[in-house]
Every structure is written in C-alpha cells, then in structure tokens.
Amino acid sequence: MNKFIxxxxxxxxxxxxxxxAAIDDLTFTSPEAEVRxxxxxxxxxxxxxxxxxxxxxxxxxxxxxxxxxxxxxQEGRTNPEIIEFMRARYxxxxxxxxxxxxxxxxxxxxxxxxxxxxxxxxxxxxxxxHAAPATEKxxxxxxxxxxxxxxDSKD
Numbered sequence: 001m002n003k004f005i006x007x008x009x010x011x012x013x014x015x016x017x018x019x020x021a022a023i024d025d026l027t028f029t030s031p032e033a034e035v036r037x038x039x040x041x042x043x044x045x046x047x048x049x050x051x052x053x054x055x056x057x058x059x060x061x062x063x064x065x066x067x068x069x070x071x072x073x074q075e076g077r078t079n080p081e082i083i084e085f086m087r088a089r090y091x092x093x094x095x096x097x098x099x100x101x102x103x104x105x106x107x108x109x110x111x112x113x114x115x116x117x118x119x120x121x122x123x124x125x126x127x128x129x130h131a132a133p134a135t136e137k138x139x140x141x142x143x144x145x146x147x148x149x150x151x152d153s154k155d
Contacts, residue, residue, distance in 0.1 A: 026070050033073050040069050040082060044094050053096060 028034040038055065044065070046057035054062045054069075065086070072082045083095070092098035100108055138146065 006049060030073065034083075036079060037070060037073055040073075040079060041066055043096055044069075045096050047090055047094065 026034075026037070028037065041054040044054045044066075046052045046054055046059055046062040048059040048061050049057045052062075054065050067088075069082060072085065077085075092101075092104055098104045098107065099114045
C-alpha cells in the first residue's frame with residue numbers, strides 16, 4: 001500500500017512540474033505592455049501545434065515566438081508592427097483570424113458555401129423523391145398478359 005501511495009505522489013509531482021513549464025517568467029515595464037503581450041499571444045497560432053494559440057502551447061517554437069513578441073514589446077514596437085513582422089515570417093497562417101484577401105477568401109467563405117450546397121442538394125433530392133410519378137394501375141389487357149406470364153412460369 002505504501003508503494004502505491006509513493007507512486008501516486010510521484011505521478012502528481014510530475015504532473016505539477018509539467019504544468020509549470022509553460023509559464024513564462026517575464027517582467028514587463030508597464031501593465032499596458034503585459035496586456036498587449038497577452039492579447040498578441042492569444043491572437044496568434046502556434047506553427048507546430050496547428051490548433052493552439054501561442055499562450056496555450058508548450059512547443060519550443062511557441063516559447064521562442066512568445067520571447068520574440070516580448071522582446072519587440074520591450075523595444076517599443078506597436079501591435080500592428082509586431083503582427084506584420086510575424087505575418088512576414090509565417091504568413092497569414094500565424095493569425096487565428098487571418099485577413100480577408102484573395103488568398104484567404106476560400107478559408108473565410110468555403111465552409112458556408114459547402115453548407116449551402118449541401119442544403120441545396122438535399123432539397124433537390126427530397127423534391128425529386130416527392131415528385132416521383134405515382135404507380136399507375138395496369139389495364140385489363142396488361143393484367144391478362146401478366147397473369148399469362150405468371151401461369152407459364154408456374155408450369
């Protein structure tokens with residue numbers, strides 16, 4: 001039982017140390033600079049993780065980019081200058097909300113267009129199913145032919 005408790009304590013201590021690894025120890029010159037820093041790292045995507053922003057990523061490149069943003073804020077650069085620097089280096093991919101331009105128009109409107117196309121196709125399919133011709137009754141002559149064919153197949 002003591003080994004189990006010791007193993008559990010070891011596991012919890014390892015978990016605790018890994019969660020502290022993502023926290024950057026930065027000293028800002030003003031509260032406004034810290035707010036800008038957090039806004040920027042929340043707006044930018046980690047190039048390695050693909051689905052996490054810089055503030056939520058433990059990847060080494062995310063740590064490097066956070067350090068670069070911190071350095072540029074300390075140097076007095078504005079948010080648009082920092083964003084343009086990152087976009088020049090990593091393209092529009094670095095932004096969670098990329099600008100609307102010729103290269104990103106499909107990214108912005110593609111999902112909506114696919115959804116509308118799916119609804120249109122579904123509507124057409126349902127309309128075609130409802131508009132299918134009703135089965136007509138057989139004439140007496142056709143009934144006689146059918147009966148004769150069935151009688152012949154029984155023999």
